[in-house]
Amino acid sequence: MMEGRNQSGVYEFILLGLSDQPEHQTLLFSLFLLMYLITGLGNLLIILAIKSSSCLHNPMYFFLSNLSLVDICFTSTTVPKMLANHISGNKAIPYSGCLIQVFFFIWCAGTDSILLAAMAYDRYVAICDPLHYSMIMTPKVCVLLILASWLWACAVALIHTSLLTRLLFCDHNEIPHFFCDLSPLLKLACSDTYINDLMVNTVGVLTIIIPFIGILISYTQIFVTVLKIPSIVGKWKAFSTCASHLTVVSLFYGTIIGVYFCPTSTHTAQQDTAAAVMYTVVTPMLNPFIYSLRNKDMKGALRKLLIRKPGFSLRHPV
Structure with missing residues (x-):
């Protein structure tokens, strides 16, 4: 059980917001409520479209449906509390509530990172070794990759949250952020954060940097393989299957690495908050559009799904 206060007697933190x-x-x-609704609806439609369309029952879309689920959880960890604070005018969050938010935030971020790496590996096998794709990316392998991403990220979240409970927070309880993030919490602590920082730079590297390097290696091999394709049409088709994923990777890793793995002296609290908005709110909202607008199969599945649902109609009048 998480205690309602830490050793120094802090019962709550104040989220200063944006x-x-x-x-x-x-x-x-209004803006964040709209983005939250778009994120939830968009990712839910992706999940339902993949589930309802037999032509999308393959590893790439299996990973994508899990990514959409993580994105819904990701935004639900931070945005509802921020919206509630705006409505009530009360910016406080209990100490235990803050720890819970940190735990789920790290869990979702870690799962997102490893899933993106798994999707890159899937594209690598599909393009660089297509003859063995069905033997490598078996249903069992895909399920194991999904389970590994969720379980590893959960373990990382437990480590960071447990270490936070050992810290002392004296008179400073104002967090210059819209949610309880690990980085500003460590800056507030009035006890030694050496172990916490060490874990960020070791366990964090395994969860964020190593998958990112894996993605870079996968796409380097993909790029080399695609260049060998004699047909211009073939090259374009191969690159187009990776464009959506590369866009999401750039948005997610570009901001999260900048916040957690760059020297704190190179960026301000305002820049950290802006980056956090990108990877916690904007990227999950854009993912459904990024993955569906350039994908004919996904657009077709979404069209069929919406036509079948009461209240939606994409049919043209006769």
């Missing part, structure tokens, strides 16, 4: 200007509150609430 702005302290009253005239900005309504705009921010």
